[in-house]
Amino acid sequence: MTEEQNKTTVLRKTQPEPLLEVRNITKRFPGVLALDDVSLKFMQGEVHAVVGENGAGKSTLMKIMAGAYIADSGEILLQGKKVSFSHPQEAHEQGVSIIYQEFNLLPERTVAQNIYLGREPSKFGVIDIRALNKKALTVLKELGADEMISPTALCNTLSVAEQQIVEIAKAISFDSKVLIMDEPTAALTLVEVRILNALVSRLKTRGMALIFISHRLVEVFDIADKITVLKDGQLVGTELAKDVNAEKIVHMMVGRILDHYFPPLGKKEDFGEVVLRVNNCSNHFLKNINLELRKGEVLGIAGLQGSGRTELAQALFGVMPFKTGTMEINGKTRTVKAPSTAIKYSMGFMTEDRKAEGLLPKQPIRDNMLLTVRSMQSILGNIFNDGIRKSRKMVPTLAKQVDVRTDNYDREVQFLSGGNQQKVALSKWLASNADIFIFDEPTRGIDVEAKASIHDLIRGLTKKGIAVLMISSELPEIIGMSDRILVMWDGSIAGELPAKSTESDVMLLATGHETNNHSNKNDEAGKE
Ligand code: ADP
Ligand code: MG
Numbered sequence: 001m002t003e004e005q006n007k008t009t010v011l012r013k014t015q016p017e018p019l020l021e022v023r024n025i026t027k028r029f030p031g032v033l034a035l036d037d038v039s040l041k042f043m044q045g046e047v048h049a050v051v052g053e054n055g056a057g058k059s060t061l062m063k064i065m066a067g068a069y070i071a072d073s074g075e076i077l078l079q080g081k082k083v084s085f086s087h088p089q090e091a092h093e094q095g096v097s098i099i100y101q102e103f104n105l106l107p108e109r110t111v112a113q114n115i116y117l118g119r120e121p122s123k124f125g126v127i128d129i130r131a132l133n134k135k136a137l138t139v140l141k142e143l144g145a146d147e148m149i150s151p152t153a154l155c156n157t158l159s160v161a162e163q164q165i166v167e168i169a170k171a172i173s174f175d176s177k178v179l180i181m182d183e184p185t186a187a188l189t190l191v192e193v194r195i196l197n198a199l200v201s202r203l204k205t206r207g208m209a210l211i212f213i214s215h216r217l218v219e220v221f222d223i224a225d226k227i228t229v230l231k232d233g234q235l236v237g238t239e240l241a242k243d244v245n246a247e248k249i250v251h252m253m254v255g256r257i258l259d260h261y262f263p264p265l266g267k268k269e270d271f272g273e274v275v276l277r278v279n280n281c282s283n284h285f286l287k288n289i290n291l292e293l294r295k296g297e298v299l300g301i302a303g304l305q306g307s308g309r310t311e312l313a314q315a316l317f318g319v320m321p322f323k324t325g326t327m328e329i330n331g332k333t334r335t336v337k338a339p340s341t342a343i344k345y346s347m348g349f350m351t352e353d354r355k356a357e358g359l360l361p362k363q364p365i366r367d368n369m370l371l372t373v374r375s376m377q378s379i380l381g382n383i384f385n386d387g388i389r390k391s392r393k394m395v396p397t398l399a400k401q402v403d404v405r406t407d408n409y410d411r412e413v414q415f416l417s418g419g420n421q422q423k424v425a426l427s428k429w430l431a432s433n434a435d436i437f438i439f440d441e442p443t444r445g446i447d448v449e450a451k452a453s454i455h456d457l458i459r460g461l462t463k464k465g466i467a468v469l470m471i472s473s474e475l476p477e478i479i480g481m482s483d484r485i486l487v488m489w490d491g492s493i494a495g496e497l498p499a500k501s502t503e504s505d506v507m508l509l510a511t512g513h514e515t516n517n518h519s520n521k522n523d524e525a526g527k528e
Helices: 003-014 058-065 088-093 111-115 129-142 160-173 190-205 217-223 246-254 309-316 339-344 354-358 365-369 371-380 387-402 418-430 448-463 475-481 503-510 521-527
Strands: 020-029 032-042 046-051 073-078 081-083 096-099 178-182 209-213 226-231 234-240 274-282 289-294 298-302 324-329 332-334 347-350 436-440 467-471 484-489 492-498
Touching: 020 058, 032 058, 032 073, 032 234, 046 058, 046 190, 046 217, 058 096, 058 178, 058 209, 088 096, 096 160, 111 129, 111 160, 129 160, 160 190, 190 209, 190 217, 217 246, 226 246, 234 246, 246 448, 274 309, 274 467, 289 298, 289 467, 289 492, 298 309, 298 448, 298 475, 298 503, 309 436, 309 467, 339 347, 347 418, 365 387, 365 418, 387 418, 418 448, 436 448, 448 467, 448 475, 467 475, 475 503, 484 503, 492 503
Parallel strands: 046 209, 046 226, 096 178, 178 209, 298 467, 298 484, 347 436, 436 467
Antiparallel strands: 020 032, 020 073, 073 081, 226 234, 274 289, 274 324, 324 332, 484 492
16 A cells, blocks of 8 residues: 555545535526535435525435436535436436435335336246345335335325335335435324434434435434535535524524514404304214314314324315214304305315315416405305406405515416415415414425414414414424414314413323313313
8 A cells, every 4th residue: 555545544534435425516497596506515324404495405406416407517426436417217326315205106006016116026027026025025124114014005005104114115225325305204293203213313323324304493403413504505504413403593594583483472352252163073083072263363273193183174164074063153053064165154274285285286376366266256156246357456465465475476386485385375265255264284394484474474364353273283383373272182182271381281182191281171071
């Protein structure tokens, strides 16, 4: 060994080489500088979170590292060697895998077929199913997920979390060194997030570099060793997670301290009469639901995934109606067997799944905003005499009310950011003059600043006397927004908590425990 070589070896030992490195990456899209001279290092055995507001450039950077996009300039080094991936498959084969928020699994194929798609073992020219399943089982075992997921299960029968594990299994089967996950927890429950975290720790000890994009800072702090913040395509900085707190990171993300993250709660005098009363209502899933919603309040509905939160919203809105019990809306006993009836009785429903239920992604913003007005016109007859032309005039006013930022209402909704899509979804209900609003996960998957503005909008509604029932799986949101909290468990309401209860009060009830802080209306009703 020459002296020169010796020196490099020593250097390497003291300063470990990044597994993956990007240098001076710039990427421009028409009208946007998505990445501006970004340089970053990703180390072996490290979980590196990349955070930033919507549009910060996170996904673009990940796609460049995974070969889905090509940078305009800059270089990528994999284990110190310059690489250029012209296709995701190439990146995959060299050990860089990416899992997108929208999965790429084939729903009608099995777990094993998906993991080894295009690489199936064959015997005499045909796919050897037995060997395929066996290989898949080995990979699932490596992840400790073999008891949870069978290689022969069809992917369309799996939960979001399970599908994610299949994606990870696929990456492992390629012997990936670098695994990139773009918002992996956005659709997961707390329990599933824990499973994912355990899996990530396992991969970390295998010496992989894990790159993790998330909006949820709590989770970022749970899992990440390093946190990088991007803003408007530029690198703001990289910090060791143990050296910073959420406030600092948020400050880096938005360039200011969000001291007003949640608007002030309602005051007693803001709450009016009961506008929605549910008496001993049940259906195939929900058991003996009792609740009261008052004018001007935000009633938070908490609970783990599967506890019946969404089912409750769907029952109230007539999507999956109650079978027994009675409901009073604005003082009158009403039967709601279909959403059209709920709309008629002035209810609005913002669904969890903006894409599938709330909005028509390929339709213009304008039409989406007027969706409910138009369906009301067909239900109620043409309440606006000159109809559609007049309602079109409402669009700029609505956009202003919800602060949708666009210069062109004819743009398709799909091209808006998540936060702006949510605002469009909200505006279509504002246009309908509903006075009871049900929000199911109003801010899931949207960035910190858009979240804050949705929260302000919700509080703005209650100030106008609108009653809000807000379902959320995010505890800070439940606690930060609710004037009262109902916690669901196993299809029923486990108890009620006052405003400003703690996360652990909520969690205790949500997991079927008792707390000292709650009153259980349903128990009382049962005793009567
Ligand atoms: P993030 O993942 O941080 O939300 P993205 O990387 O998706 O941000 O987007 C960064 C910027 O680049 C945004 O302004 C976005 O609109 C734009 N952009 C991303 N992908 C494309 C594309 N395929 N075509 C045009 N613009 C894009
Ligand atoms: Mg993204």
